[in-house]
Amino acid sequence: MAKIERKLLAHFINATPAKDKxxxxxxxxxxxxxxxxxxxxxxxxxxxxGEVSTVISSYEATGSVEPYxxxxxxxxxxxxQDIIDNRKVLDDLKTDTVEVHxxxxxxxxxxxxxxxxxxxxxxxxxxxxxxxxxxxxxQIPFTVHYQGDRVKGKFDISAKTFTPDV
Numbered sequence: 001m002a003k004i005e006r007k008l009l010a011h012f013i014n015a016t017p018a019k020d021k022x023x024x025x026x027x028x029x030x031x032x033x034x035x036x037x038x039x040x041x042x043x044x045x046x047x048x049x050g051e052v053s054t055v056i057s058s059y060e061a062t063g064s065v066e067p068y069x070x071x072x073x074x075x076x077x078x079x080x081q082d083i084i085d086n087r088k089v090l091d092d093l094k095t096d097t098v099e100v101h102x103x104x105x106x107x108x109x110x111x112x113x114x115x116x117x118x119x120x121x122x123x124x125x126x127x128x129x130x131x132x133x134x135x136x137x138x139q140i141p142f143t144v145h146y147q148g149d150r151v152k153g154k155f156d157i158s159a160k161t162f163t164p165d166v
Contacts (some may be wrong), residue, residue, distance in 0.1 A: 007088055029069075070137070
């Protein structure tokens with residue numbers, strides 16, 4: 001069994017959701033850790049025979065991006081700053097995310113290094129949790145609230161484009 005390095009699980013956020021062409025920003029530049037917390041909705045019951053059954057009915061997946069140091073050259077900076085400046089709410093916080101499995105090539109093995117990988121696209125709501133920070137720089141930590149509409153497909157990391165499976 002081969003362990004998978006953390007850097008091979010890539011998380012992208014569409015930094016231009018209001019535009020026709022997505023501009024995906026890869027999370028991780030200043031992050032030492034990023035985990036998607038699934039927060040399952042579960043119910044456990046015990047019957048008269050002493051048997052225990054658990055039912056998981058849904059997930060409320062979230063991920064915390066902290067710190068994010070504002071960088072005018074990052075694709076996502078303008079999106080986050082616009083949320084802050086205009087106190088955006090509701091659908092104005094909606095974007096999409098792509099989780100890419102860089103260990104799973106979606107192309108046939110032809111001896112060349114692949115740029116297309118198995119991926120899952122999902123709608124997300126971006127919640128700015130605070131802004132400002134300490135002397136290390138302007139920080140905009142945020143939470144990604146995944147909406148549960150995952151679609152499997154392929155992501156080309158060189159073109160930063162997602163294609164859903166048929």
